[in-house]
Amino acid sequence: MTFFIAVGSLCAICGILAILLVIADRYLNDYGICKLIINRGAREEEVEGGDTLLGSLNSIGLFIPSACGGQGSCGLCKLKVSAGGPPLLPTEEPHLDATEIKENVRLCCQLKVHEDMELEIPEELFNIREYKGTVESLTDLNHDIKRLRIALPAGDEIDIIPGQYIQIETPKYKKTPEPIYRAYSIATDPLDKTHIDLCIRLVPDGLCTTYVFEHLKEGDAITLNGPYGDFVLSDTDKDILFIAGGSGMAPFLSMLAHIKNEKIPRNVTYFFGARAKRDLICLEQMAAFEAAMPNIKFVPCLSEPMPDDNWCGETGLVTDVMKHHCPDLAQMEAYLCGSPGMIDASIAALTANGMPEEAIAYDKF
Ligand SMILES: Cc1cc2nc3c(=O)[nH]c(=O)nc-3n(C[C@H](O)[C@H](O)[C@H](O)COP(=O)(O)OP(=O)(O)OC[C@H]3O[C@@H](n4cnc5c(N)ncnc54)[C@H](O)[C@@H]3O)c2cc1C
Ligand code: FES
Structure with missing residues (x-):
C-alpha cells in the first residue's frame, strides 16, 4: 500500500512539474521579437519568438513542405540554419544524414525560434502561397474515398505541375485543439487554374480525414497552401x-x-x-x-x-x-x-x- 502511495505521489509531482514547465515556457519565457535573416540577408523578417521555425515562417507567408503537419515524421521541412537555434534534437536525427548534419540542415517543425536565426530557403519555395477557397462539392468516389472540389475566389488562380500536392488546413474541432495541416495530391486538370480537386481516403480516427468526412460540407471555407513536390513527369519520350x-x-x-x-x-x-x-x-x-x-x-x-x-x-x-x-x-x-x-x-x-x-x-x- 505504502509503495503504491509513494509511486502515485511521485507521478502526481512529475505531472504537476511538467504542467508548470509548459505554463512557464508559454507565459514566462518572453523571447521577444527575433530576426530571421534569410538567404544571406536577401530578406529579413521579424517574428514573435517562441513558435516553431515552421510556424514562424508560415506567419510571414513563407510555406515550407510539411506533409505530416509538423509532427516530425515526414522529414520534408528541411532547411539550412547557419546561425541560431538549439543543438540538434533527437527528433531530427533520424531524418538527417551525416552530410546534412554537417551542413546544419534542420527540421524546421522541431526548432523553436528563441533568438535571431540565419537560414537558407530554396528560391522555388518563395512561389508557394496560401489560398482561401470554398468547398464546391464533396462527393463519394467509393465507400471510403471522397472527391473534394475546392473553388478559388474569383480572380485567384493556382499554377500546378501535375503530380504536385497541396496542404489543407483542418481548423480546430473536437478532435484537435489546434489547426493542423495534411498533404493531398492534386487531381485537377492543370488547365483549370481556378479549382483544386483532391481524392481523400478516410483514415479511421484520423484528424483531418474525420473532419473532411464528418464535418466539412459544400459552401464551407477552406484554407490551403502549396503547390509542393517534385513527383512530376519527366520530359523523356519513354513509355x-x-x-x-x-x-x-x-x-x-x-x-x-x-x-x-x-x-x-x-x-x-x-x-x-x-x-x-x-x-x-x-x-x-x-x-x-x-x-x-x-x-x-x-x-x-x-x-x-x-x-x-x-x-x-x-x-x-x-x-x-x-x-x-x-x-x-x-x-x-x-x-x-x-x-x-x-x-x-x-x-x-x-x-x-x-x-x-x-x-x-x-x-x-
Ligand atoms: C505527399 C503526400 C501526398 C498525399 N496525398 C494524399 C491523397 O491524395 N489522398 C489521401 O487520402 N491521402 C494523402 N496523403 C496522406 C495524408 O496527408 C494524411 O496523412 C492522411 O489523410 C491521414 O491524415 P489524418 O489527419 O486523417 O490522420 P492522422 O491523424 O494523421 O493519423 C491517424 C492515425 O492513422 C495513421 N495513418 C496516417 N495516415 C495513414 C494512412 N494513409 N493509412 C493508414 N493509417 C494512417 C497514423 O499513423 C495515425 O496513427 C498524402 C501524404 C503525403 C505525404
Ligand atoms: S513537417 Fe514533417 S517532419 Fe517537419
Whole structure:
C-alpha cells in the first residue's frame, strides 16, 4: 500500500512539474521579437519568438513542405540554419544524414525560434502561397474515398505541375485543439487554374480525414497552401507505367489530363490495384481518357474479387499482373502512388524485372 502511495505521489509531482514547465515556457519565457535573416540577408523578417521555425515562417507567408503537419515524421521541412537555434534534437536525427548534419540542415517543425536565426530557403519555395477557397462539392468516389472540389475566389488562380500536392488546413474541432495541416495530391486538370480537386481516403480516427468526412460540407471555407513536390513527369519520350491504389489515383488524374491536353504521344499503361470492385474509383473518367487517347491503357486489378463482383478483368496483385502486360520494363519509366506496402512491393518487382531504380518515381502515403 505504502509503495503504491509513494509511486502515485511521485507521478502526481512529475505531472504537476511538467504542467508548470509548459505554463512557464508559454507565459514566462518572453523571447521577444527575433530576426530571421534569410538567404544571406536577401530578406529579413521579424517574428514573435517562441513558435516553431515552421510556424514562424508560415506567419510571414513563407510555406515550407510539411506533409505530416509538423509532427516530425515526414522529414520534408528541411532547411539550412547557419546561425541560431538549439543543438540538434533527437527528433531530427533520424531524418538527417551525416552530410546534412554537417551542413546544419534542420527540421524546421522541431526548432523553436528563441533568438535571431540565419537560414537558407530554396528560391522555388518563395512561389508557394496560401489560398482561401470554398468547398464546391464533396462527393463519394467509393465507400471510403471522397472527391473534394475546392473553388478559388474569383480572380485567384493556382499554377500546378501535375503530380504536385497541396496542404489543407483542418481548423480546430473536437478532435484537435489546434489547426493542423495534411498533404493531398492534386487531381485537377492543370488547365483549370481556378479549382483544386483532391481524392481523400478516410483514415479511421484520423484528424483531418474525420473532419473532411464528418464535418466539412459544400459552401464551407477552406484554407490551403502549396503547390509542393517534385513527383512530376519527366520530359523523356519513354513509355510510362503508372501504378496506384486507393487515393493514389489522384496525381494520375492530373497527369493524364496533361498528357491529353498536350497530346503527348508516350504510351501509358496504368495499373490500379484494389481488393474488390467496391474499392475501384474513377472508372468512367478512365474510360473517357482511353476513348480520347489510343496511347492510354487502364488496367484495374482486383486482388480479392467478391463472388457477386462478376469480375472478368485482371485478378491478382498489381505486381504480378504488370509482368504479363509489360515484358520489357528496362526501357520504361514508372510512377507509383499509394501505400508504402504497395510502393515497396512495386519497386522490388520493377527492379527485379529490369527497370533501373532511377527510372522509378513515387509518392508514398
Ligand atoms: C505527399 C503526400 C501526398 C498525399 N496525398 C494524399 C491523397 O491524395 N489522398 C489521401 O487520402 N491521402 C494523402 N496523403 C496522406 C495524408 O496527408 C494524411 O496523412 C492522411 O489523410 C491521414 O491524415 P489524418 O489527419 O486523417 O490522420 P492522422 O491523424 O494523421 O493519423 C491517424 C492515425 O492513422 C495513421 N495513418 C496516417 N495516415 C495513414 C494512412 N494513409 N493509412 C493508414 N493509417 C494512417 C497514423 O499513423 C495515425 O496513427 C498524402 C501524404 C503525403 C505525404
Ligand atoms: S513537417 Fe514533417 S517532419 Fe517537419
